[in-house]
Every structure is written in C-alpha cells, then in structure tokens.
Amino acid sequence: MQTPAELAAFLRAQLHHHAHQYYVLDAPSIPDAEYDRLFQQLQDLEAQHPELLTPDSPTQRVGGQVLDAFVSVKHAIPMLSIRTETDTEATGAQAFDTRIRKELGLGETDAPVEYVAELKFDGLAMSLRYENGVLAQAATRGDGEMGEDVTHNIRTIAQIPLNLNLAHHTPVPAVLEVRGEVYMARADFEALNERQRARIAAGEKGEKTFVNPRNAAAGAVRQLDSSIAAQRPLSFFAYGLGQISDDFAAFATHFELLMALKVWGFPVAEQTSCVQGAAGLVDFHQRMGQARDQLPFDIDGVVYKVNRLDWQRQLGFVTREPRWAVAHKYPAQEQLTTVQAIEVQVGRTGKLTPVAKLAPVFVGGVTVTNATLHNEDEARRKDVRVGDTVVVRRAGDVIPEVVSVVLEKRLQDAQIFTMQHHCPVCNSPAVREEGEADYRCTGGLFCSAQRKQAILHFAHRRAVEIEDLGDKLVEQLVDAGVVKTLPDLYRLGFTALVTLERMAEKSANNVLASIEKSKHTTLPRFLFGLGIRHVGEATAKELARHFGSMDAIMDATLDQLLQVNDVGPTVAQSLRTFFDQAHNREVVEQLRACGVTWAEGEPTAGASLPLTGQTFVITGTLPTLSRDEAKDMLEAAGAKVAGSVSKKTHYVLAGAEAGSKLEKALALGVPVIDEDGLRALLA
Ligand code: IVH
Numbered sequence: 015m016q017t018p019a020e021l022a023a024f025l026r027a028q029l030h031h032h033a034h035q036y037y038v039l040d041a042p043s044i045p046d047a048e049y050d051r052l053f054q055q056l057q058d059l060e061a062q063h064p065e066l067l068t069p070d071s072p073t074q075r076v077g078g079q080v081l082d083a084f085v086s087v088k089h090a091i092p093m094l095s096i097r098t099e100t101d102t103e104a105t106g107a108q109a110f111d112t113r114i115r116k117e118l119g120l121g122e123t124d125a126p127v128e129y130v131a132e133l134k135f136d137g138l139a140m141s142l143r144y145e146n147g148v149l150a151q152a153a154t155r156g157d158g159e160m161g162e163d164v165t166h167n168i169r170t171i172a173q174i175p176l177n178l179n180l181a182h183h184t185p186v187p188a189v190l191e192v193r194g195e196v197y198m199a200r201a202d203f204e205a206l207n208e209r210q211r212a213r214i215a216a217g218e219k220g221e222k223t224f225v226n227p228r229n230a231a232a233g234a235v236r237q238l239d240s241s242i243a244a245q246r247p248l249s250f251f252a253y254g255l256g257q258i259s260d261d262f263a264a265f266a267t268h269f270e271l272l273m274a275l276k277v278w279g280f281p282v283a284e285q286t287s288c289v290q291g292a293a294g295l296v297d298f299h300q301r302m303g304q305a306r307d308q309l310p311f312d313i314d315g316v317v318y319k320v321n322r323l324d325w326q327r328q329l330g331f332v333t334r335e336p337r338w339a340v341a342h343k344y345p346a347q348e349q350l351t352t353v354q355a356i357e358v359q360v361g362r363t364g365k366l367t368p369v370a371k372l373a374p375v376f377v378g379g380v381t382v383t384n385a386t387l388h389n390e391d392e393a394r395r396k397d398v399r400v401g402d403t404v405v406v407r408r409a410g411d412v413i414p415e416v417v418s419v420v421l422e423k424r425l426q427d428a429q430i431f432t433m434q435h436h437c438p439v440c441n442s443p444a445v446r447e448e449g450e451a452d453y454r455c456t457g458g459l460f461c462s463a464q465r466k467q468a469i470l471h472f473a474h475r476r477a478v479e480i481e482d483l484g485d486k487l488v489e490q491l492v493d494a495g496v497v498k499t500l501p502d503l504y505r506l507g508f509t510a511l512v513t514l515e516r517m518a519e520k521s522a523n524n525v526l527a528s529i530e531k532s533k534h535t536t537l538p539r540f541l542f543g544l545g546i547r548h549v550g551e552a553t554a555k556e557l558a559r560h561f562g563s564m565d566a567i568m569d570a571t572l573d574q575l576l577q578v579n580d581v582g583p584t585v586a587q588s589l590r591t592f593f594d595q596a597h598n599r600e601v602v603e604q605l606r607a608c609g610v611t612w613a614e615g616e617p618t619a620g621a622s623l624p625l626t627g628q629t630f631v632i633t634g635t636l637p638t639l640s641r642d643e644a645k646d647m648l649e650a651a652g653a654k655v656a657g658s659v660s661k662k663t664h665y666v667l668a669g670a671e672a673g674s675k676l677e678k679a680l681a682l683g684v685p686v687i688d689e690d691g692l693r694a695l696l697a
Contacts, residue, residue, distance in 0.1 A: 018059060022066045025056040029072040034179060037172040038281045070148045070176035075169055081238045084162040090191065090257040093141060093155045094334050096317060098341040107295035110318060110340045117329055117337065126291025127320060130268045131298035132253055133283050134315040134341050136228050137197025138235060140168065141256050147178040147186040154235065158334060164235050167243035171196065173250045179279035191256030192280055196231055199311045202247035203227040207418070214421075225405055225420060226348055227312050249311070252280035267321045288321060301674050303344060307409045315343035348407045348417065351375035353400055356387070356431050358438045362467035363547050364455040366444055368393045368433065370404070370416050378408030385414040389451045390433040399428035439463035459499065459597075466492050468545050472500050476551055476642075477543030478535045478610070481528040482521070490514050500601055503529060504608035537564060537612045544602075548588045555649055556580055557589075562617035564602065568593045623652025625695070628664040630655050631679070634672030636689045644692065651696055659684060667692055 016024070032049050036042040042049075053072065060067045067073075099106050114127055139155040152168035153161035168174060180186060198206070206224065213221040224230035234246035252275045254268075265271040269288050276282045285305075289298055295318050302316050320326050320338040329337040355371040368387040375382055385406050387393040398404060398416055403423040408414040433453060437444050442457035455461050459468065469488050473480035480503070491497040496510050506529065511522035535543075541564070542554035549557070560578045561567045567589070575586035592598050630653050632641050639647075644667060645655045659666060659678040666679035666686045679686050687695065 018063050019066055022056065022059055022063070022071075025052055025059070026068075026071055028052055029056065030175070030177065030179070033072060033172055034175065034279050038279060068148075072176065074176070075172065076241070076244055079166040079240045081166060083238070084164070084236075086156070086160050087151065087153045087163050088160055089141060089153065089156075089158070090143075090189075092334070093139060093158045093161065093193065093256070094331070094336060095158065096339045096341045097335045098315070098343055100343045100345075106340075106342050107299060107318065108292045111292035111295065114320060114329070114338070118325060126294070127325075128267075128322065129289050129291075129295060130272070130286060130319045130321050131289050131295060132286050132317045132319065133251075133302060133309075133313045134317045134343070135195035135197050135251055135253075135283075136312040136314045137195040137231050138228070140164075140194060140196045140235075140250070142168070142174065142192045142194070143256070144178055144187070144190040144192070146188060147180060147190075149174070149176050162236075166240040167235055167237055168196070170240055170244040171248045171250055173248075173281050175279035179277065185261075187259045187262040189257050189259050190262065190278075191258065192252050192275060192278075193254040193256050194250055194252035194280070196235060196248055196250050197311055198227040198231040198234075198247065199249050200227060201310060202249070203230055206230060206246060222421060223418060225350075225418070250281055251283050252276075253282075253286075253317075265323060267323060268319050268326070269321055271323075297673075297677075299342060301677070304674050306344065307412075313344075314346065315341050317341045345377075345379040347378045347409045348405055349375045349377040350403055350420065351382075351406055353398060353402045353404055353416075356393075356398065356400055358434065360437060360439050360455055360461065360463035360467070362464060362471050362545055364437075364457065364461065364464055366433070366437070366453040366455060368431065370398055372404075372406060375406060377406055377414065380408065382406060382408055382414045385416045387416060387431075390446070390453065391451060393431055393433070397430070399424065399430060401425045401428050437461055437463070462492050465498065469497065469500065469503065471545045472543040473503075473532070474543065477539050478532040479539070480532045482525045483528065487514075487517075487525070499604070501604035501608050504533070504605070504610065533609045533611060535610065535612050537614060540564070540605075540610065540612055541567065544592070544598075546588060546592045548585045552649075552654075553580060553585060559618050559623075559652075563614040564612075566617065568599060568602070623650075625651040625653035628653045629662060630665050630667055631657070631659050631663050631675055632667045632669075633675035634669035636667070636669035639689055639692075644689075647692070647696060665695075 029049070029052055032042070032044055032052075036049070056071070057073050060071065060073055111127060115124075118127070120127070141153045141155070141161065142149060143151040143153070149165070149169070151163060152165045152174075153163055155161055169176065178186065178190070203224065203226070210221055210223045214223070224233065230246060231248055234243045234248055237243040252272070255271060265274065272282050272286060285302065287298060289295060299316055302313070306313060318340050320329065326336070326338040331337060352373045353370045354373055357369050357371060359367045359369050361367060367389065370385045370387055372383050372385055385404075387396065387398060396416060396419060398419055401424075403420040405417040405420070406414055407417045435444050435453070436442065437455035437457055440455065440457040440461035440463065442455055442461060444453040444455050446453045455464065457464060459465050466485075466488050469483075469492070470485055472478060473483040473488075483503075488497075491506075491514070494514065496506065497503055506526070508522055508526065511517055511525055512519060537558040538551070538555040541558060542549065542551050556579045557567050561570060570589070572586050572590055575581055575589055576583070625648065630648050632644055632655060636644060648655055648667075656663065659675050659682065661682055661684075663679065663682075663684045666675060666684055668676045668679070668686050668688060676686065
C-alpha cells in the first residue's frame, strides 16, 4: 500500500511529466481528461492532508495568493541589458563581428567566430531561482540590481517548471537562476482580448482590452492577485543564466548551457542557432526578418552572442552591457496614432472599402497615413471611430491595418461608423450580396471612381502598359470628362492634353507617345487589362493560350471556358457575364478600331508547351533579365511561376543575393539554375 505521501509524490511526478509534454514539448502523451483526473486526485489528497502540500505542487499553479504589495529582491547577479542597435542591415552584424575579432586579437587567418543567434522576444525579462531543484523565487528585472518578487504569478505559467526535470540519480544544483523572457503568444493575446471585449459588452466594470501582447504580459505579471494572472495565458523562453552553484558551472559554450536548460525542462526557442562569423549572423537576421510575421509570438529583433563562455569572460562588460552580445532591432510593426476620418474608397470592381485616415505615423519602416478597415463587418467588430487612438500594424509587405482601438482614450462624442448603402462617388446603390463581405457600387463604368481604376488597370505595366499615364493624370482626364471609356484614351489629342492644368507640351507629347506605343500589345495583356473580375494575369495567359483569339474567348460557352486550365465556375461565369454585355463587346471593338492590335495564334487547347506542368520560383537578382522578363519567358514556355519554394517546386531560378528561398531549395533538394541555365532550358 502506498502512503498518502507516496501517492502525492507519485501524482506530482506524473503531472509534472505530462505538463512538460503538453506545454513545453507540445507533444501530449495522455488525453486532457486523464490529466484532469490525476489533477483532481492530487487536489483532493492535498485537501485531506494539508501537511502534504508543497510549493512546487502543480495544484499551486491555479493562483489564489493575493499580495498587499510587491516585495523587492536583490538579484544575486545583476540583470544586464544588451546593447541594442536599430540598423536593420547586414552592416550591423559585420561591425559586431569585426569588433569581437579585434578584441579577441584574432587575425585574418583565424577561423570565423562561432555565435549563438537568438530571437529577441518582445516580452519582459524574468529571473527564476531554483533552490535544490525547486522554484523558489521569480523576480522581474527592475533596475537590474533590484527587481520585484512575482513568484505567485509566475507559478501560474504552465511552461515554467516548478521543479527541475532531473533524471534518476543526477545531482541537483543547490542554486540555479534561469533568465529568460515571459511573453504572451499572439493567439493567446487575441483570445484574451476577445474575452475582454465580451466582458466589457456585458457591462463588467474596470475591464479593458490590451494594446499588444507585451502590455498584456506585463500587466499579468504585475498583478497582486495571482488568480487574475492565472487567467492571462503567459509563456516563457529561457535564454541565459544568473547565479549557479560552482559544481554546475562547467559549460564550455552558451549553446551547451541552453541545451542543459532544455533538459531541465525550460522552453528554448527552436530558432536559436549556432552560426559562423558575420555571414552566419547576416543570414540569420534575414531569415528571421522573413519568418517574423509567421511566428506565433512577437519579436522585435535578433540577438547575437559569442558562443564560447571563456571568450565571453575575456570580453567582459562595458558599464552595464556585455561586450559579447548585441541586439539588432527590426522596425516596429505596431504604433499608436489617431483616426482623423473614415472614408469609403471605391475599387476597380466597385468594391467599397472603409479606410481610416490617420495622423501620419512611422511603422514597419514607412510612414503610414491610411489603414484599411477591410469591410463593414470588420469595421463594426473593431468599432473604430473618428478621433479614436488606434494601434496600426504594418507587417512585411502587407497593407497597413487597424488592429484595435485604445478604448480608454475614446472621446465622449466619437461617432460610430456606419457603411452607407450607396456609392460615395457616384451615389449609385451599393449592394452586399448574400455570403459576401463587401458592398459593391452598382454604377459600373458610370461611376467615375471605377472608371479611373479601370483605366489605370488597363494602362498598368503588366497590362497594355501606358508608361506616362499616372493616377493624377487619369484623375484629371476623368474629372474633366475627356475620357469616359477605354477607347477615349486613343482619341486623345494634343490640345485636349495641353489644356489640362500643369501639363507642359513636352509631357503631353510623352503621354501621346506612350499611348501610341501601347497599341502594340499581346492578347494576354489586353485581356488582363480589361479588368474582368477574377481574371488575373495568369488566367488571361491560360485563356489566350487555350483559345488563340479574342473572338474565340468572347464567344466561348461556359462549358468551353471550363475546359481551360485553372478556370473554375466563378471565373467562367464572370467571363460570360462580362462578354454578354453589349457595351463591353463594344469597348473591345472600338479599341480594335482605334488601332490596338495583338498577334493571334492557333488555339493550343490540349497541346502542351515544353515546360507545361513545371513550377519555378525566381529569387535574387539575375545578371541581365528582370524578374518580370524571366517570368514572361517561363510562362510563355508553359511553366508556372510561384512565390514560395516547396517540395513541389521543379526549379529555383536564382540570381545574386538570393536568400531564404535559395536556402530552402537546397534544403529540399530542389534543382537550382541560374540565368544561363534558364536559357539552356528554353533553347
Ligand atoms: S540576453 C546579458 N537574449 O532584451 C544579456 N535578452 O536588454 C542579457 N531579450 O529586456 C539579455 N530576448 O529581456 C537576451 N534572446 C534574448 C532576449 C533578450 C529578449 C530582452 C531582455 C532584456 C532586453 C536586453
């Protein structure tokens, strides 16, 4: 028979093990219900035998302890900060490596320095003190010398072990201080704010939403009542050490230390890498810069650390920063600003998009003045009002968007935004079809906004390309009533142009010349330029290849259209609807009458080109071809050009300074060719 003490110890060991599997390794080995059953059993046992309760019992994670005030603690070893540089270019890594080599007295013939490259997590620094293997204290960084004891809240974080994971008979360090970052994962943050919104809607007092995961995490850690902290889902990554008993301090490298921390049960970010020299750092910087938006948590940069610990000691510290580490920040992707107005913009196909006009703000590396609210439902869900202070996000190349409103800063008289049911430009009714998120203006080409967009689309670089026709000019031409339809472009005379404001003779001639030049085009470009809904560049190419001529495309039945590669019912229907309207056919006829021409060929339906069925990815800078030119050549030979490398990619066409795509190709064993290789393939 087991004694209650033995049973309690057994249950704790089981629960620790399964919690580690679940929260840290992300590999649960028992069903949730079974975990809950063991947990309940331990809770009951501890209730019957309070003398068996220990501070590292998993039951102590649920929170409940309430403090009157935080207690200050002195860090046994100060918590330093790292030198942070905001230059986002490779030069920063090079400068760091040069400095390190110089300080270590390394010459040109010495091997590259090995670094550990880590993510710079956007949370808050924490020092976790384990005494004889049990979590004894968790403290914030504070001023680096003195922090605050937040053990009661940190216990609620499932990813932080309450006791070290020790294999049988391995000795326990008397003291181990683990340093790392407490953060909130993005999905947890979203879910938390969702719950907060529900609470606010239900009229609960004193509730608010959080501006970003970092603030939410910091707020949770600074709760006096740990049951509140327990409801705020926090996570942890270990990245270093504070104090450690002498007999355990024999690590040779930082990486070795991180691996030991992993074994003891701490989460270490999987991106953490050992890299060689400046080139390795640059590469890590670039890869993480690209991966940043897909990570499940926020980072604000990367951190480089000299791997060898004897070298770290030799390099030492300047004031409060180690010489052996540096952080390189990426531009912030979120900023606060105010909404000055909410406008509704009309797209080429009549789609109405509510757009917040913002006080200019520098975010994600550019100055942003507009942020999309996407559509009516999104605008309503976010409840953005004029005058509101909002969080704007611009990540990568994605268009800027309003993430959330800072409700505490809302003005009393802020007006709720409602989507009008008519077009703001031409006043035609706007309709939202069943199952669609967007309102669309029904004005068609009667709507000057749609007309402007349609003309700009036709003139686009990848359509018939009218080089000198910019958006300001189109605006003027449409507003002056000179251009109402696409063919009107080809009827423009010198006089009509020079009479426009700010139009000199020379520019007028340039415009006329580029319009003239655009008359010689190709069937796919022309078809794409018509701006038929759902007919993008690739589809236009497929259609041209399949049918060979414009008339064949205009007359094709639904069934015939469905025969074309990549054409499904939506696209086919859209084409039919477009060409069933007499005025659209009329536009095509008039354009032809104005002299717009293209070569027509034999239909190649069913026939296959040399590279049909092959997928290419282009990366880097090619010696003579632009990427667009290479793409055109490949597509003309029947190949598909994709944006990212996968196992299904047939070739990667790589030029100078190819980055992660090339690496991925090499990792997956996808053949890599250069420009000469491309020419050879096509020959
Ligand atoms: S190392 C002696 N590594 O950045 C070096 N810090 O000033 C101590 N941070 O607030 C820090 N990710 O919490 C280190 N991988 C990482 C980090 C990291 C985030 C934070 C840290 C502190 C600041 C450093």
